[in-house]
């Protein structure tokens with residue numbers, strides 16, 4: 001299902017949570033939705049899932065407005081950081097309700113994941129730990145087999161072992177039943193190898209939408225003698241630099257940056273990580289997203 005966001009703004013009081021954003025997402029890819037706290041990620045995800053209406057602009061999922069549109073929302077599963085499950089229900093009842101909502105629901109997946117995440121289906125959701133609640137949200141998301149799966153920091157409370165299990169099953173499910181996955185996270189280093197495309201937001205605006213490959217190809221981090229780094233960086237865009245004991249490290253951004261060229265200048269060089277890029281590109285002093293387009 002194609003997702004089109006056309007000049008969308010969402011305003012709360014005098015706050016523009018999403019600010020005139022336009023983007024098109026093709027189906028069956030894994031998107032990383034990144035940005036600092038308050039960048040507008042959750043708001044955008046709620047708009048995409050049809051849980052809220054834009055203040056202006058238009059969201060189209062396969063050409064239709066998702067808001068209050070069962071025809072579309074049956075194919076979209078949004079998993080939140082705070083799932084707010086009805087407290088008097090048991091896990092198995094919550095799963096039953098979800099199975100009725102999603103036409104492609106897989107009990108095989110749900111049952112297998114209950115075992116994977118060690119969740120007892122007869123437990124009431126009332127006493128669940130934060131990690132158990134996250135596991136239940138993830139199970140619903142994956143078992144829904146919804147064509148669009150939106151995951152808004154879905155791992156809160158999960159320990160590292162459980163998070164890595166989640167990434168593993170996410171990828172397995174995606175390979176077996178391709179779908180569109182939009183994942184927002186602050187643990188970028190942990191998951192960035194899953195992303196096929198990266199969408200970066202800042203202050204409600206789109207900074208860029210690029211394939212992970214293109215993004216990683218466009219930046220290197222070099223280090224070495226200060227003079228050598230300065231010489232190599234000349235005329236190139238410097239995203240970040242630091243000096244420690246006469247040794248300089250700089251993260252550069254632009255076309256045609258190669259590790260080989262930097263090595264020939266006697267510099268240590270490596271591709272920058274998506275996490276580094278997200279941090280540097282959202283620094284306040286860098287103005288406007290278009291510079292990275």
Ligand SMILES: Nc1ncnc2c1ncn2[C@@H]1O[C@H](COP(=O)(O)OP(=O)(O)OP(=O)(O)O)[C@@H](O)[C@H]1O
Nearest residue numbers: 012015016017035036037038039040041042043044
């Ligand atoms: N219901 C609301 N009422 C008022 N302001 C809101 C509401 N929802 C979001 N905002 C504001 O809109 C901005 C964007 O919030 P949003 O939750 O979408 O950001 P985010 O990128 O998901 O942040 P985080 O990474 O911290 O979860 C923030 O300034 C937030 O305070």
